[in-house]
Amino acid sequence: MSIDLQITSREFELTEAIESFIRKRTDKLEKFFDRVMSVSVVLESPPKHSQKGSRYNVRLDITVPGPDIVIKRQENEDIYVALRDAFNAAERLIEDFARKRRGDVKSHEAPPEAVVKTLISPEEYGFLETAEGTEIYFHRSSVVADGFGKLHVGDKVRYTAVQGEQGLRASTVEPIA
Numbered sequence: 377m378s379i380d381l382q383i384t385s386r387e388f389e390l391t392e393a394i395e396s397f398i399r400k401r402t403d404k405l406e407k408f409f410d411r412v413m414s415v416s417v418v419l420e421s422p423p424k425h426s427q428k429g430s431r432y433n434v435r436l437d438i439t440v441p442g443p444d445i446v447i448k449r450q451e452n453e454d455i456y457v458a459l460r461d462a463f464n465a466a467e468r469l470i471e472d473f474a475r476k477r478r479g480d481v482k483s484h485e486a487p488p489e490a491v492v493k494t495l496i497s498p499e500e501y502g503f504l505e506t507a508e509g510t511e512i513y514f515h516r517s518s519v520v521a522d523g524f525g526k527l528h529v530g531d532k533v534r535y536t537a538v539q540g541e542q543g544l545r546a547s548t549v550e551p552i553a
Contacts (some may be wrong), residue, residue, distance in 0.1 A: 378379070379402055379403070379405065379406065379412050379413070379414060379415055380413065380414035380415070381399065381402050381414070381415050381416075381417070382414070382415070382416045382417070383395060383398055383417045383419070384386070384416070384417070384418045384419070385399050385418075385419045385420070386418070386419065386420035386421070387420055387421045387422065387423070388419070388420075388421040388432075390419070394419075394455060394456075394459075397456060397459060398459065400435055401459065401545065402415050402417075404463075404467070405438070405463075405467065405470060408467050408470040408471045408474060408538065409440065409470045409471070409473060409474040411440060411441055412438060412439070412440055412470065413439040413440065413441075414438070414439040415436060415437070415438050415439075416436070416437040416438075417432055417434070417435070417436055418433075418434070418435040418437075419432060419433070419443040419455065419459075420432070420433045421433075421455075431451050431453055432451065432452055432454070432455040433449070433451050433454065433458070434448075434451075434458045434459055434461075434462040435447065435462075436445070436448075436462050436463070436466050437450040438466060438470065440470070440473060441477075442473075442474070442477075445466065445469050445470060445473065447465045447466050447469070447540075453471070460484070462543075486534065487534040487535060487536055487548075487550075488506065488534070488535060488537075489507070489510065489532055489533065489534055489535075489552065490504035490505055490506045490507075490527065490532075490533055490534075490535055491504065491505050491530060491532055492527050492529050492530060492531045492533060493505040493511065493529065494502060494529065495527060495528070495529060498546045500515065500516035500524060501513065501514065501515045501516065502514055504533060504535055504546060504549070510544065512535065512537055512542070512544045512545065512546050513542075513543070513544070513545045513546065514535070514545060514546035514549050515538075515545075518545075518546050518547055518548055518549045519549045519550075519551075520548060520549065520550045520551075523551055524552065527551065531551055531552075532551075532552040533549050533550060533551050533552060534549075534550045534552060535548060535549050535550070536548040
């Protein structure tokens with residue numbers, strides 16, 4: 377599928393080399409998502425600033441099924457650097473868009489749950505019991521928001537376990553409200 381490409385330059389002359397660069401980068405967008413319908417590239421070089429010299433602005437409007445993807449504010453003294461940065465940003469956004477459309481978005485699983493089985497207050501540690509019956513050691517410093525003193529035997533918690541020298545230990549314990 378060929379992408380409909382429109383290139384507009386303002387305040388400077390568009391060279392064949394710049395146009396070729398844009399066409400190559402536009403064709404590469406299909407690698408990330410094969411349903412890109414059109415790309416509008418607007419290049420402008422605002423009048424020279426007395427202290428900065430020429431700067432180039434790049435804006436990309438990319439039409440895909442759904443909301444358009446817009447890249448703007450890619451400014452640089454070198455037109456090729458400004459274009460490269462704009463197309464790199466577009467590739468990342470198109471790749472994310474395609475991933476979401478396919479349903480490949482990462483899902484974050486909730487930490488496992490356990491019940492406080494034992495609390496040893498003077499030494500400030502305790503043990504959790506998982507649904508499988510495994511005991512996991514935890515220290516006061518593992519309980520979020522300094523909540524060790526608020527824990528009671530039988531409270532449900534979420535935890536993150538790591539392998540310690542003497543078996544599993546909870547690196548994070550969070551009471552479930």
